Amino acid sequence: MRTPYGKECFYYYQDFYRGRSVMECRLLGPHGGWTPPVCKDCPVPAILADNACPNMTLRGEAVSGLFGLGRRVKVTAYCRQMDRVVSDPHIGCSECHRSLQAILPPL
Numbered sequence: 001m002r003t004p005y006g007k008e009c010f011y012y013y014q015d016f017y018r019g020r021s022v023m024e025c026r027l028l029g030p031h032g033g034w035t036p037p038v039c040k041d042c043p044v045p046a047i048l049a050d051n052a053c054p055n056m057t058l059r060g061e062a063v064s065g066l067f068g069l070g071r072r073v074k075v076t077a078y079c080r081q082m083d084r085v086v087s088d089p090h091i092g093c094s095e096c097h098r099s100l101q102a103i104l105p106p107l
């Protein structure tokens with residue numbers, strides 16, 4: 001679903017059907033301090049576009065910006081297969097890539 005800032009995000013949900021007015025971020029959850037402006041600079045849509053690894057899970061929290069102004073999303077990624085934190089979620093931990101290279105013949 002598209003966020004209020006026009007980016008496609010798996011975690012964004014809205015429902016305005018028949019007078020409903022629901023907007024939420026399902027990554028931050030109902031108590032995560034989400035408001036629509038948080039989506040503006042959120043890194044999650046770019047991460048999801050760059051890396052579709054099914055083993056990687058994301059966890060997000062809304063943190064205050066510099067001098068307490070504004071809020072932004074801080075993301076941590078975790079690989080369920082390797083059981084470790086992923087340092088760059090745009091790339092992933094790269095262990096799946098190594099496994100595929102061992103199975104597939106070189107081009």
Ligand code: SF4
Pocket residue numbers: 003009010011012013024025026027028034038039042043044045060073
């Ligand atoms: S805050 Fe980020 S993860 Fe949450 S709905 Fe907006 S773009 Fe998606």
